[in-house]
Amino acid sequence: xxxxxxxxxxxxxxxxxxxxxxxxxxxxxxxxxxxxxxxxxxxxxxxxxxxxxxxxxxxxxxxxxxxxxxxxxxxxxxxxxxxxxxxxxxxxxxxxxxxxxxxxxxxxxxxxxxxxxxxxxxxxxxxxxxxxxxxxxxxxxxxxxxxxxxxxxxxxxxxxxxxxxxxxxxxxxxxxxxxxxxxxxxxxxxxxxxxxxxxxxxxxxxxxxxxxxxxxxxxxxxxxxxxxxxxxxxxxxxxxxxxxxxxxxxxxxxxxxxxxxxxxxxxxxxxxxxxxxxxxxxxxxxxxxxxxxxxxxxxxxxxxxxxxxxxxxxxxxxxxxxxxxxxxxxxxxxxxxxxxxxxxxxxxxxxxxxxxxxxxxxxxxxxxxxxxxxxxxxxxxxxxxxxx
Amino acid sequence: xxxxxxxxxxxxxxxxxxxxxxxxxxxxxxxxxxxxxxxxxxxxxxxxxxxxxxxxxxxxxxxxxxxxxxxxxxxxxxxxxxxxxxxxxxxxxxxxxxxxxxxxxxxxxxxxxxxxxxxxxxxxxxxxxxxxxxxxxxxxxxxxxxxxxxxxxxxxxxxxxxxxxxxxxxxxxxxxxxxxxxxxxxxxxxxxxxxxxxxxxxxxxxxxxxxxxxxxxxxxxxxxxxxxxxxxxxxxxxxxxxxxxxxxxxxxxxxxxxxxxxxxxxxxxxxxxxxxxxxxxxxxxxxxxxxxxxxxx
Numbered sequence: 219x220x221x222x223x224x225x226x227x228x229x230x231x232x233x234x235x236x237x238x239x240x241x242x243x244x245x246x247x248x249x250x251x252x253x254x255x256x257x258x259x260x261x262x263x264x265x266x267x268x269x270x271x272x273x274x275x276x277x278x279x280x281x282x283x284x285x286x287x288x289x290x291x292x293x294x295x296x297x298x299x300x301x302x303x304x305x306x307x308x309x310x311x312x313x314x315x316x317x318x319x320x321x322x323x324x325x326x327x328x329x330x331x332x333x334x335x336x337x338x339x340x341x342x343x344x345x346x347x348x349x350x351x352x353x354x355x356x357x358x359x360x361x362x363x364x365x366x367x368x369x370x371x372x373x374x375x376x377x378x379x380x381x382x383x384x385x386x387x388x389x390x391x392x393x394x395x396x397x398x399x400x401x402x403x404x405x406x407x408x409x410x411x412x413x414x415x416x417x418x419x420x421x422x423x424x425x426x427x428x429x430x431x432x433x434x435x436x437x438x439x440x441x442x443x444x445x446x447x448x449x450x451x452x453x454x455x456x457x458x459x460x461x462x463x464x465x466x467x468x469x470x471x472x473x474x475x476x477x478x479x480x481x482x483x484x485x486x487x488x489x490x491x492x493x494x495x496x497x498x499x500x501x502x503x504x505x506x507x508x509x510x511x512x513x514x515x516x517x518x519x520x521x522x523x524x525x526x527x528x529x530x531x532x533x534x535x536x537x538x539x540x541x542x543x544x545x546x547x548x549x550x551x552x553x554x555x556x557x558x559x560x561x562x563x564x565x566x567x568x569x570x571x572x573x574x575x576x577x578x579x580x581x582x583x584x585x586x587x588x589x590x591x592x593x594x595x596x597x598x599x600x601x602x603x604x605x606x
Numbered sequence: 607x608x609x610x611x612x613x614x615x616x617x618x619x620x621x622x623x624x625x626x627x628x629x630x631x632x633x634x635x636x637x638x639x640x641x642x643x644x645x646x647x648x649x650x651x652x653x654x655x656x657x658x659x660x661x662x663x664x665x666x667x668x669x670x671x672x673x674x675x676x677x678x679x680x681x682x683x684x685x686x687x688x689x690x691x692x693x694x695x696x697x698x699x700x701x702x703x704x705x706x707x708x709x710x711x712x713x714x715x716x717x718x719x720x721x722x723x724x725x726x727x728x729x730x731x732x733x734x735x736x737x738x739x740x741x742x743x744x745x746x747x748x749x750x751x752x753x754x755x756x757x758x759x760x761x762x763x764x765x766x767x768x769x770x771x772x773x774x775x776x777x778x779x780x781x782x783x784x785x786x787x788x789x790x791x792x793x794x795x796x797x798x799x800x801x802x803x804x805x806x807x808x809x810x811x812x813x814x815x816x817x818x819x820x821x822x823x824x825x826x827x828x829x830x831x832x833x834x835x836x837x838x839x840x841x842x843x844x845x846x847x848x849x850x851x852x853x854x855x856x857x858x859x860x861x862x863x864x865x866x867x868x869x870x871x872x873x874x875x876x877x878x879x880x881x882x883x884x885x886x887x888x889x890x891x892x893x894x895x896x897x898x899x900x901x902x903x
Contacts, residue, residue: 301847330708330709330712330788330789332708332788332789332818332854333818333819335711335712335715335716335789336712366716367709367712367713367716368713368716405709408707408708408709410708435707435708435709436849436853437681437705437706437707437708437853438707438708438709438710440681440682441682441707467850467851469845469848469849469850471845479762480762481760481761481762481763481851482760482786482850482851482852482855483758483759483760483761483762483763483764483786483813483815483840483852484760484762484763484766484882485850485851486760486763486815486816486840486841486843486844486850486851486855487760487763487766487838487840487881487882488882489841489843489844490840490841490842490843490864490881490882491881491882491883492843493842493843494842494880494881495881499843502844502848502850502851504851535762535765535766535769536745537731537743537744537745537761537762537765538743538745566769567745567748567765568745589883590766590882590883591881591883
């Protein structure tokens with residue numbers, strides 16, 4: 219789960235980590251109020267995406283009036299960054315933050331290192347917007363320092379990080395404190411990423427988190443209702459949000475063949491085969507191992523609500539999932555929703571005969587496929603003639 | 607022969623009185639697995655499906671002599687269930703549960719490293735040695751006894767691969783689902799080493815997917831193997847930064863891409879299927895190139 223920059227900074231501040239003065243505004247007047255006490259200030263669009271600066275989502279204001287004008291323009295706009303895709307993200311709030319005189323920018327993050335089953339500090343003296351480029355062109359400028367999940371953060375790890383960043387003794391102390399607090403936050407709230415980019419050295423020699431991003435482990439949200447309260451549905455793809463409410467694993471893509479599959483691995487492989495045969499998948503959708511007729515129907519609704527979808531490919535290998543359950547859901551959904559686009563179905567595994575019978579007896583024009591490859595080819599063919 | 611489990615494996619079911627636990631315990635018994643007991647705290651003393659239920663894994667192991675356990679416990683409690691099985695000295699622990707917090711699994715892994723237990727999973731379909739022992743949720747009937755080892759991060763994609771083998775009358779020695787989570791007990795390299803050492807396994811199929819570096823590590827080990835390996839990598843068309851169902855299936859920071867994994871495996875001499883329908887064919891190519899006859903599989 220992702221949260222906004224202002225929420226991440228509030229969390230960091232609650233753990234004693236230095237962030238610039240700032241407050242969130244949901245109206246232009248609120249932005250004016252806040253700016254009145256801290257000009258010059260920076261107005262930052264709050265969307266779940268990086269690359270905001272280059273997309274026009276970060277602007278400097280020299281007066282409260284200017285802050286109001288900028289906020290007025292930003293609020294309600296859809297910010298398209300290189301990370302959001304063409305649909306962008308709506309700006310519902312802005313962060314008004316005191317402008318900072320920056321001497322130097324660094325990159326600092328903590329993330330999970332699954333290989334070592336621990337955490338890892340990632341630090342680089344080359345911080346700022348070009349960190350991805352640095353990672354690609356000059357990977358040795360980025361240093362990784364492991365932290366044990368059972369031992370927690372150790373001072374020597376912080377000293378090493380300070381060496382990587384080239385900090386003096388005073389700033390080294392600040393960094394050691396900061397990393398200790400970040401580790402505590404990470405472990406206590408089940409984060410999956412805390413990223414400070416840039417971390418800056420100010421002209422008056424202090425470390426400050428100029429931007430912050432915190433992601434959380436979805437699997438652990440059940441024990442963090444306070445974190446769950448920070449979720450902003452407006453930042454999520456509408457179809458992905460609807461899918462999550464029905465316990466479906468769904469990822470929206472840009473193609474025209476809707477996919478309904480059981481199991482994440484098979485769902486990925488189904489996208490791959492469509493692409494490999496020259497088609498384009500509209501989504502990743504795993505209905506899970508214990509789908510009910512209702513869940514299958516919900517899945518169909520989501521696929522059909524995607525205006526780009528011109529054909530649907532149902533690919534089921536029933537293990538625990540029984541083919542007759544899928545067939546029942548499919549037939550009901552098709553009847554109730556008056557589906558007008560072609561549906562290709564490949565059923566295999568548990569109760570496959572009962573499943574095929576339900577489909578054949580339904581009288582619906584469903585195209586059946588003998589195996590996965592056959593299904594993919596038929597779906598691609600059908601999409602060419604499906605609705606525009 | 608086989609790896610990790612066989613006809614002598616004695617299994618207890620943690621969470622046997624739950625809906626999933628009871629359903630799959632019955633299926634395992636039908637398949638012929640030696641299910642010797644179950645564990646649900648507070649329900650000790652009952653009997654279910656003809657086996658005794660215990661309050662703790664410790665009691666179950668002491669009374670039944672079980673050396674393996676399978677966990678169908680909700681994600682909130684699953685990490686503790688694994689720790690309990692490790693403490694009770696269970697040799698093979700299979701965790702089916704999906705959705706365990708990542709940091710819980712990080713702590714479990716450290717505990718596991720100092721023990722004599724092997725964990726398979728979590729978030730996996732389980733492990734099966736055909737006609738001998740099925741521990742997990744896979745449909746038993748698609749399997750056929752034979753000499754190809756199968757390792758997979760995904761459940762249904764494993765079934766797909768197994769069916770393609772069985773349809774060609776190619777049997778399996780053992781099929782291991784290592785699971786779709788980023789932190790797991792048993793990895794590709796562990797299984798590859800075990801298959802390499804198993805005289806009854808003549809070739810290996812591995813199903814990898816995007817995310818992590820397990821496939822790249824596997825490629826390094828495969829260079830030293832004497833047995834042929836065929837592979838498929840799922841997620842070639844997945845966009846970066848999106849979690850594709852499995853918690854571990856995510857491309858981040860340009861790492862964990864399908865193309866990187868395919869390249870590493872090919873360089874190690876692995877026969878890679880570019881689409882999932884060609885896994886069986888890839889295995890056939892891999893074994894015939896080494897002069898192994900299909901009827902011997």
